[in-house]
Amino acid sequence: MEKIILEAEHREVLGKKVKAMRREGKLPAVIFGHTMETTPITLDMRDASKILAGVGSSTLVTIQLDGMEHAALVRERQHNVLSRALLHVDFQAVSLTETVRASVALILGDEDAPAVKAYGAMIIQGAESLEIECLPQYLPERIVVDLSSLKNIGDSIHIKDLPVMPGVEILDDPDTMVVVATALSEASLEDTGEGGEPEVIGADDED
Incomplete structure (x- = not known):
């Protein structure tokens, strides 16, 4: 660099x-x-x-x-x-001989996940950055997430699935979800908050 x-x-x-x-x-x-x-x-x-x-x-x-x-x-x-x-x-x-902690951005790869092409899935990003510790000269400017493993609806990538970076220790929980391929209808419900049970209004509820 x-x-x-x-x-x-x-x-x-x-x-x-x-x-x-x-x-x-x-x-x-x-x-x-x-x-x-x-x-x-x-x-x-x-x-x-x-x-x-x-x-x-x-x-x-x-x-x-x-x-x-x-x-x-x-x-x-x-x-x-x-x-x-x-x-x-x-x-x-x-110091170039002492480790530092930093937050590094997680960027989704340019190539669409196979689940997007095959099933029209929507990719939901759960984590946008990672907390890491390493020598300053090994600090990555960003981490690009390869989406090629998301082949079906429900497939996900967690921190533990990310490639190992030499000299870099990830401090976040390895089970934290980074991205998931979800059905478009499910993603829409999550965004609008309409995923719960519908409210039933009976005769006693009328004004």
Whole structure:
């Protein structure tokens, strides 16, 4: 994977005064963790916004500061409510020799499950992310779920069915359902909440 580098500078401006920095095209941020004290920094707003748009919470980035490189993960982002522009970013510095925990997105594969083609099944996703632990350099950006084993209505994939990733420990319950192939009518009832017994109204119930 290509190394993702963000060039940073130390930041002296704090509090409400950072609004003026943003108008100058600078993005306030902090980096903390491992052996680093919490350090206020600034990034180029345009470059950082473009790069971070494609970065998830499990993507390793490199912060260049004072001629040194710091491996880090994005831990929190603040956005403008209306424009969705980045306002602030928190980075957690990590050691490449110490394991970290992260949440990784589960993405359904591009190919339709055989049950969809054969029976018109609907694929219901039960889990959208996994909690994992591994060395930072082994963190997957996302996990793609292969749907080819869903051949019949009722077939499902659980966490324990996912391929083993070298160096990665999955922390979630292995019996957690990731996806299931269900009949379209059943899925519709689940979505509308109409799967229960119909209410019977007798003569005594009339106004």
